């Protein structure tokens with residue numbers, strides 16, 4: 163592959179709070195053009211929040227997200243729309259529009275953002291659906307599809323505008339291993355065929371091994387390790403070791419400590 | 429004591445917060461109706477028409493039935509009193525004036541709140557829960573333009589139309605009672621109705637329904653965007669949407685009646 167070696171996304175000193183609860187506390191990450199970066203971390207460690215900030219769905223408390231050398235956080239509403247046309251997102255819950263057919267879901271960004279003929283849009287929609295193995299499902303409603311098919315339809319919609327960046331929030335959560343492997347293959351295909359940069363949140367170690375160019379580990383609002391999977395596994399941060407060894411936390415039977423940790427997550 | 433003060437403070441802050449968010453929503457909506465379309469950003473005509481059919485056309489049967497029966501009921505109830513004074517013919521005045529000024533707009537607004545105000549909240553709320561609102565945003569589509577403006581325009585058009593039908597049906601209900609039960613001739617009933625009504629009655633009723641439409645739509649939309657949590661959150665906000673909407677409709681009705689009839693006379 164022949165990609166310029168610059169960074170497609172730079173996250174700088176990102177701080178995100180919900181009320182008084184600081185979820186992300188000074189995150190710095192660079193995503194290289196064309197790579198697949200996997201974000202790991204415990205449940206509730208703010209992985210989805212980080213993804214939502216990178217995609218501009220939330221405004222951070224402080225810090226910036228820079229997409230392709232443009233400051234995404236500081237730009238005007240209409241400039242941001244231009245940048246969004248270059249990104250796609252696959253949601254944890256697929257987030258297909260339930261009132262529309264699969265075909266209309268995929269065609270929606272094309273209908274809204276381009277002036278293409280309806281017949282061209284139909285053809286492009288069919289191509290996108292065939293790429294994810296859903297050829298012929300255009301006229302089905304989202305309710306009629308299985309979880310894995312919905313995820314793939316969501317991916318087809320995310321790809322519709324030929325984005326440069328795709329975000330995946332737990333793409334294989336709740337799917338059987340075969341479908342999960344299919345999704346991994348699709349993520350890799352996107353990278354190889356179109357040079358798409360991907361940011362993937364996942365818990366499946368199997369798929370991390372398969373797809374990750376680099377891995378980033380979040381813990382308590384900080385990036386505690388960033389590098390290739392091997393490098394990260396070498397890190398001697400106790401949480402990293404615990405995560406890869408799948409060691410449980412000792413269950414705290416002291417009621418007051420539990421209450422303390424709930425009210426004061428630090 | 430300090431508890432009571434804290435409560436008052438909290439309620440005030442919450443309602444201030446709600447009013448500012450509603451204002452932001454209003455400004456945004458107005459922007460997307462009056463300003464952006466002329467910069468080539470387009471209005472969603474098809475979706476507006478679909479919503480008009482849903483809010484307007486499909487509401488007609490239930491609104492017509494209820495308003496017809498209400499017309500019959502007021503006529504029968506007041507016939508008793510009026511007959512004592514030998515003034516049964518005044519039924520025509522009573523039914524038509526109360527229908528136009530008050531009952532038709534109010535009944536219609538309340539029925540449409542229950543039918544469509546709740547549906548607006550539920551639709552936007554479940555889209556929020558299912559991350560569909562985020563999906564719209566990531567695609568670079570504006571939620572106000574896509575979800576709010578079509579509903580808003582449709583409601584603003586539909587409610588006065590349905591109200592007009594409700595007025596006619598209510599008067600018809602009174603007419604049937606007058607003709608068949610009180611033995612007033614149809615001609616006399618018509619004449620009495622025609623001379624009782626002035627343009628002001630009709631205009632005040634229709635303008636009022638326009639304000640009711642604003643209330644139903646904004647409360648519905650605002651509550652929808654407020655949904656948090658899962659399906660339970662949708663249910664909670666939907667209930668809250670109907671309750672708030674009906675409360676505000678009555679308040680708006682009071683203010684409007686005061687301004688239009690009390691202050692103007």
Ligand SMILES: Nc1ncnc2c1ncn2[C@@H]1O[C@H](COP(=O)(O)OP(=O)(O)O)[C@@H](O)[C@H]1O
Nearest residue numbers: 180181185203204205206207208209210211212
């Ligand atoms: N809308 C919200 N309001 C308040 N707190 C939230 C909200 N969304 C997430 N959180 C909190 O932020 C933390 C991180 O959430 P999230 O980013 O979804 O974690 P992850 O995806 O890593 O499981 C959690 O503790 C969660 O309770």
Ligand SMILES: [Mg+2]
Nearest residue numbers: 209210211254
């Ligand atoms: Mg998550």
